[in-house]
Amino acid sequence: MPKSEPGTAWRDLPAGLRAEARRAGRAGVLPADPAVQDAMIARHHAWLRRGKWLSGLVLVPVPVVLATTSLTGGPGQHWTDLAVTLALLVFGAVVMGTEVAGARWARIAAPARVAAALRDTRGAVPTSARQAGIGSPFIGLLLPAVPVVYLYLMIDSVLMERELQAEVAPGEPFDWGAVRGWAVVWAVTLLVPALISLVQVYRLQPFDRGPAARVDESGVWIRRLRVTVPWTEVVGLHAVGPGRRDGMGLAVQVRDPDRIVALSTYPPRLRRYLLWGLRGGNPWIVVDDRLLREPADGLLAAALAYQATHPPVAEPAAQGGWGWW
The missing domain is CATH 1.10.287 (Helix Hairpins)
Incomplete structure (x- = not known):
């Protein structure tokens, strides 16, 4: 054809x-x-x-x-x-x-x-993929937007309370108690997205166009986890994770998720929050295409070539029909 x-x-x-x-x-x-x-x-x-x-x-x-x-x-x-x-x-x-x-x-x-x-004919050669930078993920823009939105909501709340008081009690001094209540409401409402955005900015550094992942002789280095998964810990490779909610790109199945958490260079107190998926026993790590400037096809080809030269120490567990590695 x-x-x-x-x-x-x-x-x-x-x-x-x-x-x-x-x-x-x-x-x-x-x-x-x-x-x-x-x-x-x-x-x-x-x-x-x-x-x-x-x-x-x-x-x-x-x-x-x-x-x-x-x-x-x-x-x-x-x-x-x-x-x-x-x-x-x-x-x-x-x-x-x-x-x-x-x-x-x-x-x-x-x-x-x-x-x-x-x-792919390139074989086992060091390969890296860059982060998308400002193009994605846009969650990095949420953090500076929070104070702007908060200020807008507070100004709008003050104007609304002034108009309401002018109708109900004209001539009375302005009551700032209701405004303080709105300040608490908007702070609580924006706190959750602000914290989520802060964690994502810390992990992904979305404005940095440096490498997001690298495959070489030492293993698979993943920036957002700050860890290099050694080939002795890799038991599966695919283009998507096994679950519908998993990402797409370079999917790596690890032998011992707890060991990968221990290898991370994040401060120990932060690992439980930033690597919560692995701490929960999920053996799959996905370098998502959507967070990269180019598709992860090159990463996948290099990873498969390196894995072929680094056979697993022991037979991997049953993969449930996933045979593409």
Whole structure:
């Protein structure tokens, strides 16, 4: 079958062949035709680009909403608020739908990605992947946005209380008690996202475009965990984690999650919070494509090549049908 351009390869395939490839991917079976495999990988890359492009628009509605609710008024205000709310709902649905569809396709294309990595001719050579930087994850922008939103909410609360008091008790001194109550409410409401954002910024350093992961002779180094997983601890490699909530990219199954936690260079007091998944006994670590500037295909190819030269010390446990490593 002649190979089409990567951007249109999947669309160029006959509908029946596409349906068959989807069924095979859902069953974890590799399509026999390499051209179909390449088309599935190209479509996965297209999903990644689309998801990152949409994530870049996540913060665009925020100043629009603030400007709309602050500068408009009058009898038609409720219609403006309704339109803004509907627009945000539609935008959120599009972003969420793209994320869900991309994650589903990543699982379908996973066998093809592993097969392509096994065919890679570069072999066991040191390979790294860079972080996405400002492009993603945008959660890094949440932290500086918290004080701005808090200030806006407080100003809005003061104005609302002034208008209410002017109607109920005109001429009376302004009661700051209600404002202090609003200050507590907004502080508690914003505290949780602020703490989550702080942890993510500390772990991912999203504004740094340095390496996020590296594969070499010593093992798999993962920046967000601050740990190098030695090859003696690697018992499985795949393009997605086994669970539907797991990420997509370079998925590493480790022999002893507690040992990986102990190897981390995070301060001991922080490991229980920053590596909570491994502390819970989950043996899978995923270097997610969405946090990288380029897909993790090169990492996966290098990891498979290095693993072939570093056989496991003992037979791994049963993998539940996951055979692509």
